[in-house]
Amino acid sequence: MVVVTLVHLNAHRSLSPNQLAQAALKVSLDRSESAQTYLKQVKRSKDLNPRERSALGDCLEEVNDSLDRVRNSIRELKNVDHVKGQEFVMHMSNVQTWVSSALTDENTCMDGFSGGEMKGRVQKMVRAHIIDVAHVTSNALALINHFAEKHR
Numbered sequence: 023m024v025v026v027t028l029v030h031l032n033a034h035r036s037l038s039p040n041q042l043a044q045a046a047l048k049v050s051l052d053r054s055e056s057a058q059t060y061l062k063q064v065k066r067s068k069d070l071n072p073r074e075r076s077a078l079g080d081c082l083e084e085v086n087d088s089l090d091r092v093r094n095s096i097r098e099l100k101n102v103d104h105v106k107g108q109e110f111v112m113h114m115s116n117v118q119t120w121v122s123s124a125l126t127d128e129n130t131c132m133d134g135f136s137g138g139e140m141k142g143r144v145q146k147m148v149r150a151h152i153i154d155v156a157h158v159t160s161n162a163l164a165l166i167n168h169f170a171e172k173h174r
Contacts, residue, residue: 039169046162077134
């Protein structure tokens, strides 16, 4: 969905592979920040049982880590147009590692909601938000990998 939107956007603007990757990361950042806000709101609810509250706290930590990694990746990508060779490879390796780790953080978030007693409304709503974030982050990683391959 995001890749299609970015490709459609690119048809009108001729964005570079780096610009496409940065745009995808910004979408990931935006969705992650929205998920973070949502998780904070849900965690304040008085209707949560202790297990849900704990799982939300853990999930928030994972989303915070993911946000840091995506922010680092955006900063790193801004600098790669000015480097070549091994320096380019090093910067791109950092970005690929951080975005892959952000995906792992997002998936780990859901681990706390596994188990029979967690099959409720909170789990379904958190899952929907985190899956959305993971999809756009995965799309960003695909565009980053495409950009890295074009320059090897």
